Amino acid sequence: MTWELKENIIQKLLFFERRILRGIFGPTKENQIWRIKINDELDKPIKHENIIYYIKTQRLGSFGHIQRMSEGRTAMKIFKWNPSTTRPRGRPKRRWEDNIKQDLGQMKINNLLTCVQDRAKWKDVDEKGKTSN
Numbered sequence: 001m002t003w004e005l006k007e008n009i010i011q012k013l014l015f016f017e018r019r020i021l022r023g024i025f026g027p028t029k030e031n032q033i034w035r036i037k038i039n040d041e042l043d044k045p046i047k048h049e050n051i052i053y054y055i056k057t058q059r060l061g062s063f064g065h066i067q068r069m070s071e072g073r074t075a076m077k078i079f080k081w082n083p084s085t086t087r088p089r090g091r092p093k094r095r096w097e098d099n100i101k102q103d104l105g106q107m108k109i110n111n112l113l114t115c116v117q118d119r120a121k122w123k124d125v126d127e128k129g130k131t132s133n
Helices: 007-025 039-046 051-067 074-080 096-106 112-117 119-132
Strands: 028-030 033-035
Touching (some): 007 051, 051 074, 051 096, 051 119, 112 119
């Protein structure tokens, strides 16, 4: 499964990605002077294929796979498991499922259960998730 994406983790991943891209694309020579590329120059060649979109796409794919499983499978049991202990006070932590619902809400998908059961529809949702973010 994929992890939960909090804002600070997203920023760290984007920083890491830009650092790697600077190494791949190298410096630019302008007017006989070498300089390091800025962030806007790094984003143009790759457009929407960065780490964050990849993680969200993997999360949607995993969610669809788990939802189509039979009830007896271990992954489905873990997904449906409800702990008997109480949570600590304060705002509840975001769960993996909450992130999925937020991603689907951004894509304006309402009929989640019927969409997940139909593989062809879910594949379209998965493809839409790659491009809509």
